[in-house]
Every structure is written in C-alpha cells, then in structure tokens.
Amino acid sequence: MRRHELMIRQLKAKDLPSVLSVAASSFKEEARRPEVIGPGFIDDITRFPSLQIGAFDGGLMVGFAIGELAEDWGVLDWIAVTPSHQRMGIGSELLKQFERRISLSGRQRVRLGTPFALDFYVKMGYTCVGTQRVLQKTVVGNDEPFDNAFSMTLNDLVDMLEDFELDSIKCFFSSSCVAVGRRDVGAVLATENRWSKDEIDVVFSKYEGVESHFLLLSQLEAKARQRGAYVITEKFDEAEVGLALKKGWEESRSPLAWTTYYMEKRLRARFRAIAMTAEDAANVDSAKKKPLKP
Ligand SMILES: CC(C)(COP(=O)(O)OP(=O)(O)OC[C@H]1O[C@@H](n2cnc3c(N)ncnc32)[C@H](O)[C@@H]1OP(=O)(O)O)[C@@H](O)C(=O)NCCC(=O)NCCS
The missing domain is CATH 3.40.630.30 (Gcn5-related N-acetyltransferase (GNAT))
Known part of the structure; x- marks a missing residue:
C-alpha cells in the first residue's frame, strides 16, 4: 500500500463497530469476541482517549491499537491489522504512534502480553520479560x-x-x-x-x-x-x-489455549514529557489494579 493512502487517527466511540470487525477477522484469542473487545475498548476509550488509535485506508478501518496508562508505564492491550492488510507496515506504524503517545505522557516503558506475535514485537525492539x-x-x-x-x-x-x-x-x-x-x-x-x-x-x-x-x-x-x-x-x-x-x-495441545509472552520496551526519552490530560491522570490508579491482558 502506498503510504499516503493510510491515515492514522485517534478513535471515537462511534468506531466501535469497525473495531469489532477488525478484531473478529484478525484475532485468534478471546479478543476476537465482541463481548471481550467491545467493553474493553469502551473502557479504554473512556479512561485514556489519547491511547486509542486506528489506521484507515480510504475511510475503512484496517487496524487499531488500544491501550492504557499505569503509573510508570503504558500498556498495549490490543493491536490488530485486518488480514488483507497485514505485512504492509501498518502494525509497525500503529505501534510507533502508540509508543509516541506513551512518551508524551511522560512514561518510558511499554508493556504487553502476546500469544502469537512474539517475533513482531522483537522486531519492534521489545524483549520478553516473562512467560x-x-x-x-x-x-x-x-x-x-x-x-x-x-x-x-x-x-x-x-x-x-x-x-x-x-x-x-x-x-x-x-x-x-x-x-x-x-x-x-x-x-x-x-x-x-x-x-x-x-x-x-x-x-x-x-x-x-x-x-x-x-x-x-x-x-x-x-x-x-x-x-x-x-x-x-x-x-x-x-x-x-x-x-x-x-x-x-x-x-498444551489444545488449539485454544496458548502460552503468553510478556514483552517490554524501554522508550528513548525523545519527547519532552508533557502533562497528562486530566482524564488520563484521573484514571491511572484504577489502571494499576488491572492485570495485563494477553
Ligand atoms: C501482529 C500484527 C498487528 C502485525 O501487523 P502488520 O501490519 O502485519 O505488521 P508489519 O507489516 O508492520 O510487520 C512488521 C514486521 O513484523 C513481522 N510480523 C508481522 N506480524 C507478525 C507475526 N504475527 N509474527 C511474526 N512476525 C510478524 C513482519 O514480517 C515485519 O517484518 P519485516 O519488516 O522484516 O518484514 C498483525 O499481524 C495482526 O493483526 N495479527 C493478528 C492479531 C495479533 O496477533 N495481534 C497481536 C496480539 S497482542
């Protein structure tokens, strides 16, 4: 895909149907289910609006990254690119923009758990810190x-x-x-x-x-x-x-139960830390209590 066709922007609640559709076509784990990804997205978008981003090709959502803030780090809850658009650099672009937003909140670490995309994150500079x-x-x-x-x-x-x-x-x-x-x-x-x-x-x-x-x-x-x-x-x-x-x-030989790899990346402090939005700041305490979503 030519780069100028891709637009990445912050998501709004009205993007929920597109998020559900991208999730249903790309995830193998529970997050493909509307009852998992739906409430998760609404929760994250309400508490950390600046960390929900989508990639659009001619107005059609082809990928998203959804996350939240903890006290000292950012958490990437879900990232997905629709199968027809995978391996074109969209996932990397979404992840870079997500990291930039974490940097802007003054944090220098991103954490996540992944069952299937270990090599993608390794390529993006993440290391496995637990399994x-x-x-x-x-x-x-x-x-x-x-x-x-x-x-x-x-x-x-x-x-x-x-x-x-x-x-x-x-x-x-x-x-x-x-x-x-x-x-x-x-x-x-x-x-x-x-x-x-x-x-x-x-x-x-x-x-x-x-x-x-x-x-x-x-x-x-x-x-x-x-x-x-x-x-x-x-x-x-x-x-x-x-x-x-x-x-x-x-x-496990079950096709439905997978090992999860916990990944972490230290971000370079390239960006001058700016204050969080009041909305984000008010929600950091509740985010601390939540376990990482694989
Ligand atoms: C993982 C995912 C978001 C990557 O998005 P993408 O747009 O396909 O990724 P990119 O095109 O930017 O690829 C970046 C690099 O990672 C590699 N890569 C991408 N997906 C990979 C995967 N699932 N496993 C291993 N390597 C992967 C690519 O080969 C590429 O390397 P290269 O530049 O040397 O060719 C996408 O494949 C996806 O939605 N997968 C299904 C959902 C999923 O597993 N999400 C992550 C769960 S936490």
Whole structure:
C-alpha cells in the first residue's frame, strides 16, 4: 500500500463497530469476541482517549491499537491489522504512534502480553520479560474424590471477587462454567471448550501461593471427572511449571489455549514529557489494579 493512502487517527466511540470487525477477522484469542473487545475498548476509550488509535485506508478501518496508562508505564492491550492488510507496515506504524503517545505522557516503558506475535514485537525492539505457559492435564486415572467444601456457585464467586475481577470474567459466565473454590483458598473458573466437550479451560483463577493453586486444580480435576470432561488446560507462571510437570501436567495441545509472552520496551526519552490530560491522570490508579491482558 502506498503510504499516503493510510491515515492514522485517534478513535471515537462511534468506531466501535469497525473495531469489532477488525478484531473478529484478525484475532485468534478471546479478543476476537465482541463481548471481550467491545467493553474493553469502551473502557479504554473512556479512561485514556489519547491511547486509542486506528489506521484507515480510504475511510475503512484496517487496524487499531488500544491501550492504557499505569503509573510508570503504558500498556498495549490490543493491536490488530485486518488480514488483507497485514505485512504492509501498518502494525509497525500503529505501534510507533502508540509508543509516541506513551512518551508524551511522560512514561518510558511499554508493556504487553502476546500469544502469537512474539517475533513482531522483537522486531519492534521489545524483549520478553516473562512467560505464562499453558499446560494441559488428562484426568483419566486420577481418583481423588471431589470435596463438597469446594462446591461453588457463581454467586459465591461474585462475593469473593473485586469489581475489576468480575469485569474480566463477566464474558465467560454461562451454564457450562465450572467454578471450584473455598473462601480461604481461592477459586478457579473453567469453561467447556467450544469445540470439544471433553475439554475444560481455566479462564480465571485467584489464589495466594502455589499450594493453593494446585489444591484448587486437584479439585477441578475431580469435578471435571464427574462431568465427563477429561482434559483441563491452565496457565502457569514459569516458577510453577516444574511442579506442574511433576504432577502430570504436560504441554498444551489444545488449539485454544496458548502460552503468553510478556514483552517490554524501554522508550528513548525523545519527547519532552508533557502533562497528562486530566482524564488520563484521573484514571491511572484504577489502571494499576488491572492485570495485563494477553
Ligand atoms: C501482529 C500484527 C498487528 C502485525 O501487523 P502488520 O501490519 O502485519 O505488521 P508489519 O507489516 O508492520 O510487520 C512488521 C514486521 O513484523 C513481522 N510480523 C508481522 N506480524 C507478525 C507475526 N504475527 N509474527 C511474526 N512476525 C510478524 C513482519 O514480517 C515485519 O517484518 P519485516 O519488516 O522484516 O518484514 C498483525 O499481524 C495482526 O493483526 N495479527 C493478528 C492479531 C495479533 O496477533 N495481534 C497481536 C496480539 S497482542
């Protein structure tokens, strides 16, 4: 594409349908779903208007970058270019403009999590600072019984979680969810895999410490067995992976559960830091509480 045909501008709420359409055609992960990307975009555009940008080819949106500010860094929540326009330099251009906006807010670091575009970010000067591995467990042959103390309704879960955590799981609530937990240990929420009823994927977990994590997972296994599911997938921090492998977890072969790479880039202080807009400044505190979106 010739450069002059591409226009990059700040997004407005009315661009939502185009954002949903680009996301649906380019993402493989949950962000392709309107119920994930839609509220995420509205949340980000309301709190950090200057960090939402779109690339347009003759008036048609062909890509976007959506992000937020934390106290000392900027977070790129999502970037996508529609498949017909990929590998033409649009993603790089969006990312450069996003970084410039982060610099202008006085921050010198950008962070993000990505399952599929590791090499794109490496080319753009990012380094991998952590990995969250997705492993799977086959529950056949494990006969630990389900302890009823770990029975959990979605209402119990709602009582245990902070508002921002509830926001992040809202889109997963459905009758096919499996919630397992105990107030003093934590909770995990898994959903039936869309294509294979034999598989349940952990979509949210909250616990303090490795022991609690594995206790919850052993109860989830028992619950899965009761339901007839026999493969569970879950994300593990690098520090937990060794123990998980010893406990029978193995590399995920599910096409729907991916390892996430956390990337970071230090920006050169090329731009004179200017004050944030009042809107952006007011929202930094709430952004700090949010986990990185992969
Ligand atoms: C990742 C993405 C935004 C890149 O946009 P793009 O417009 O295709 O990227 P560019 O054309 O600017 O490519 C820049 C460089 O990164 C490389 N690259 C682009 N996408 C890549 C990918 N998915 N994996 C590995 N390398 C990639 C290109 O080859 C190019 O390198 P080159 O200059 O040596 O040829 C786009 O491919 C996309 O939307 N992918 C699907 C959604 C996604 O994975 N988003 C990121 C999730 S966080």
